[in-house]
Each structure stands twice: as structure tokens, then as C-alpha cells.
Amino acid sequence: MNLSLSPLALEVLDLIDTLVARYQESYEAAAARHQLTGSQVRVLELLSHQPLAMRRLAERLKCEPSNVTGIVDRLEARGLVRRQPDPADRRVKLAAVTEAGRLIGDQVRASTDFTRTRLTTLPPEDCAALHAGLYRMLN
Amino acid sequence: MNLSLSPLALEVLDLIDTLVARYQESYEAAAARHQLTGSQVRVLELLSHQPLAMRRLAERLKCEPSNVTGIVDRLEARGLVRRQPDPADRRVKLAAVTEAGRLIGDQVRASTDFTRTRLTTLPPEDCAALHAGLYRMLN
DNA sequence: TATTGTTATACTCTATAACTATA
DNA sequence: TATAGTTATAGAGTATAACAATA
Numbered sequence: 001m002n003l004s005l006s007p008l009a010l011e012v013l014d015l016i017d018t019l020v021a022r023y024q025e026s027y028e029a030a031a032a033r034h035q036l037t038g039s040q041v042r043v044l045e046l047l048s049h050q051p052l053a054m055r056r057l058a059e060r061l062k063c064e065p066s067n068v069t070g071i072v073d074r075l076e077a078r079g080l081v082r083r084q085p086d087p088a089d090r091r092v093k094l095a096a097v098t099e100a101g102r103l104i105g106d107q108v109r110a111s112t113d114f115t116r117t118r119l120t121t122l123p124p125e126d127c128a129a130l131h132a133g134l135y136r137m138l139n
Numbered sequence: 140m141n142l143s144l145s146p147l148a149l150e151v152l153d154l155i156d157t158l159v160a161r162y163q164e165s166y167e168a169a170a171a172r173h174q175l176t177g178s179q180v181r182v183l184e185l186l187s188h189q190p191l192a193m194r195r196l197a198e199r200l201k202c203e204p205s206n207v208t209g210i211v212d213r214l215e216a217r218g219l220v221r222r223q224p225d226p227a228d229r230r231v232k233l234a235a236v237t238e239a240g241r242l243i244g245d246q247v248r249a250s251t252d253f254t255r256t257r258l259t260t261l262p263p264e265d266c267a268a269l270h271a272g273l274y275r276m277l278n
Numbered sequence: 279t280a281t282t283g284t285t286a287t288a289c290t291c292t293a294t295a296a297c298t299a300t301a
Numbered sequence: 302t303a304t305a306g307t308t309a310t311a312g313a314g315t316a317t318a319a320c321a322a323t324a
Contacts, residue, residue, distance in 0.1 A: 133269025
């Protein structure tokens with residue numbers, strides 16, 4: 001329904017398509033440089049603040065819990081994550097990032113961002129415009 | 140390296156993370172509503188203007204040509220795409236969207252966009268700010 | 279009974295390597 | 302010999318359904 005979008009809005013739509021594409025590329029490429037997939041890096045990020053139950057991890061990843069088993073298996077096999085019992089509920093397994101996992105997660109994030117590098121050199125007034133526009137759009 | 144990013148830039152980074160996540164969700168969900176994957180819809184979009192050689196499709200999708208064979212196979216099995224010979228080079232197969240494929244592609248795109256619906260209601264001044272900021276960031 | 283995590287299964291996307299038919 | 306598309310293979314992510322352990 002392009003009819004309801006102004007010419008300016010259509011251009012913004014194109015810019016957003018480009019932004020998303022570059023963001024994705026940069027994210028996957030950074031992960032691949034460390035022989036990791038995007039999902040694996042995502043888990044490392046989600047666990048960087050505190051351990052999470054497999055169930056919670058599935059919610060955050062927006063996928064089925066059965067998938068998380070495999071992703072965490074592969075991270076655990078490489079020593080980047082470990083499973084811990086939950087003292088409060090013996091059904092639950094908490095996934096926790098290891099020191100090695102935290103290190104790699106930080107490295108990937110630092111080497112990732114197309115977005116990040118672009119933002120460092122963006123003049124403050126453009127940054128402010130971006131902030132205002134995005135904030136209004138997302139809220 | 141958050142040290143080199145201003146507090147404002149950090150907030151923009153968060154906003155962009157959110158934007159990308161919502162964009163992705165909305166794209167995949169719209170595709171799924173039509174029993175299609177994101178890649179399949181992407182192909183439908185790429186072919187919406189003109190037929191493309193399998194090789195070109197692979198370039199646009201940023202994946203190996205061998206993968207395109209499978210994606211086009213599945214679309215062809217559902218009658219959404221067909222393979223045509225290239226009169227100029229008998230090695231080449233041109234993938235072309237069918238009428239049914241064009242119809243579904245349009246429907247998905249219309250039902251997709253989180254981005255699109257947000258932009259329709261965004262005040263012109265916010266839209267202009269977004270455009271300015273994104274343009275400067277991406278170019 | 280309900281919930282947590284896992285297993286089993288099937289499908290899609292992905293890359294790599296080897297093959298065929300053209301050029 | 303080089304290129305276009307395919308096949309074969311293997312790994313990863315995804316959803317669904319069924320299961321054991323625990324609540």
C-alpha cells in the first residue's frame with residue numbers, strides 16, 4: 001500500500017531496508033570470523049549479564065525451547081557456556097557464559113558493528129535527528 | 140568499544156537494535172502467514188521487476204548459487220516462479236515470477252511492514268529527521 | 279496435572295566440492 | 302579452459318510431537 005506513504009516516507013523505507021541489510025551482514029560476518037553463528041553470538045550476549053533458564057533463553061530468542069538445547073549444546077562443547085542446576089527448581093537448567101565465552105562475546109561485539117562505526121563518526125546533529133526520528137517511530 | 144560513543148549515540152544504537160529486531164520479526168511473520176520463508180519472499184521481491192539468472196539471484200541473496208537451486212525449486216513446485224531459457228546463452232536459466240507469485244509477493248509485502256505502518260502515522264517532521272539522520276549515516 | 283528440558287523427526291538454508299552442459 | 306547450473310553432502314536453525322524428571 002504505497003499509496004498511503006509520502007515520497008519522503010518511501011525514501012525512509014528504502015533507507016531502513018538498507019540499514020537492516022547492512023546490520024545483518026555485519027553481525028553475521030563478525031560471528032563467522034569467530035566460527036560462530038548469529039544465534040550463538042546472540043545467546044552469548046543474552047547470558048552476558050546473568051545466567052538464564054533454557055526456557056527464558058527460548059523466549060528471548062523467540063524460538064522453541066527444543067532449539068535452544070542444540071544451540072547451547074554446541075556452545076557448551078566449545079567451552080563458551082555451561083549448564084548449571086537451579087537451586088530453587090530441580091527441573092530447571094541455567095545456561096551461564098564462561099570466562100572464555102564472555103571474552104569471545106566481547107570481541108565479536110567490538111568487531112561487529114557497522115552501526116557502531118558509523119555512529120562514531122556521525123556529527124552530533126545528525127545523531128540527534130536520528131534519535132528523535134527513531135524514538136518517535138518505535139514508541 | 141563503547142568509550143568512543145557518546146551517550147546519545149549509545150541510545151541510537153539501542154534504538155537501531157530494536158528497529159532491526161522488529162523489522163525481522165515482522166518480515167518473517169508475514170512470510171510465514173503465507174507458508175513462505177524469508178528467503179523465498181526475498182526471491183519473489185527480487186524477481187518482481189524482471190527475470191534474473193540463477194547466478195544473479197545468488198549475488199543478490201549473498202549466498203552460494205547451489206542454494207538458489209533449492210529455493211527456486213520450492214517456489215517452482217508451488218507455481219510461484221518458473222525457470223526460462225536465456226536465448227542469448229544456453230547455459231543460463233532465468234528465474235521469473237509467475238502471476239500467482241507476483242500476487243503473493245504483493246500480499247506479503249503489504250501485510251509485512253511494521254516499518255511501513257509505523258511510517259504512515261509518523262508526523263512529517265519526525266519523518267524528515269529520520270531521513271536526514273539515516274541518509275547521513277548510510278552515505 | 280502442569281512445567282522443564284530433552285529427544286526424535288522433518289524441513290529449510292547454508293557452504294563446499296564435484297559434476298554436466300555449454301561457451 | 303572457463304562459466305552456469307546442478308547434485309551430493311554435511312552442519313545449523315527451525316517447528317512439532319512425545320518423553321522423563323520434577324513441581
